Amino acid sequence: MHGSAISLIGAAxxxxxxxxxxxxxxxxxxxxxxxxxxxxxxxxxxWMAMESDEPFVALAASTFDTLNLTGAKxxxxxxxxxxxxxxxxxxxxxxxxxxxxxxxxxxxxxFTLTDKNPVDVIIFKWEVEEGYEIAENGADVxxxxxxxxxxxxxxxxxxxxxxxxxxxxxxxxxxGVVPAPGVVGVLGAGLGVLGLRRRRGWxxxxxxx
Numbered sequence: 001m002h003g004s005a006i007s008l009i010g011a012a013x014x015x016x017x018x019x020x021x022x023x024x025x026x027x028x029x030x031x032x033x034x035x036x037x038x039x040x041x042x043x044x045x046x047w048m049a050m051e052s053d054e055p056f057v058a059l060a061a062s063t064f065d066t067l068n069l070t071g072a073k074x075x076x077x078x079x080x081x082x083x084x085x086x087x088x089x090x091x092x093x094x095x096x097x098x099x100x101x102x103x104x105x106x107x108x109x110x111f112t113l114t115d116k117n118p119v120d121v122i123i124f125k126w127e128v129e130e131g132y133e134i135a136e137n138g139a140d141v142x143x144x145x146x147x148x149x150x151x152x153x154x155x156x157x158x159x160x161x162x163x164x165x166x167x168x169x170x171x172x173x174x175x176g177v178v179p180a181p182g183v184v185g186v187l188g189a190g191l192g193v194l195g196l197r198r199r200r201g202w203x204x205x206x207x208x209x
Contacts, residue, residue: 028050028168029048029145029169030049031045031046031143031171041128043124044123044126047121048118050117050118052154055155056155059106059151062105062150064148065146066122067146071142073129074128074177075126080122080124083119086108086114086121088112093105106122110153113158132179133181135177138177140177142173143174146170149165151165
C-alpha cells in the first residue's frame with residue numbers, strides 16, 4: 001500500500017493523510033446518498049474513480065470496511081449488495097454487526113471485466129429507529145470507508161494488462177436525524193433506549209443480495 005487519504009462529503013471532519021494525492025495512479029472513494037421518500041431509510045452507494053498514467057484502467061480487486069463513526073443508536077444497516085459483478089471473485093465475505101460492514105472483498109478477472117470508470121462498488125440500506133426520521137442536512141450519523149488495498153488492471157489492452165496496487169483516498173459521509181412528527185423529546189436524549197431494545201435481538205446478516 002502506497003498510502004491513503006480522506007475525501008469528505010459533508011459529514012465528520014477527519015482530515016487528509018499521506019502522500020496519496022501526489023501519485024500517478026490513484027483510486028478515490030465517493031458516496032452517493034438516496035433518502036427514501038418516507039425518510040425512514042437511506043440507500044448509500046459507494047463508488048470509486050480511478051486514475052493511472054497507463055492507457056487502461058479498471059478495478060481489479062479491493063478489500064475494505066464501511067465503518068460507523070457516530071450515531072449508531074439512531075438506526076442500523078439492514079442489507080447490502082455488491083454491484084457490477086464485482087462479487088465475481090469472492091464477494092460473499094461481508095459481515096455486519098448492524099452498525100458497520102466488515103471484510104468486503106470485491107474482485108474480477110480479465111476475461112469478464114467490468115471496465116467502468118468510475119464504477120459503483122456496493123450499495124447498503126440503513127434504516128432509522130422507531131421515533132426518528134432522516135434529515136438530509138446534518139451529521140448525526142457518520143460513516144467512512146477503511147480500505148486495506150486497491151488493485152487496478154493497467155496496460156495496453158485486456159490481455160496485456162497487469163494488476164498494480166495503487167494509493168487510495170477514503171471517503172467520510174453522513175446525514176442528520178430528527179424526531180419524527182408527533183414524537184416528544186430532544187434528539188440525542190430520552191429516545192436512545194429504542195435503539196438498544198431493538199438491537200438486542202439483531203442477528204448479523206450475510207450479504208443480502
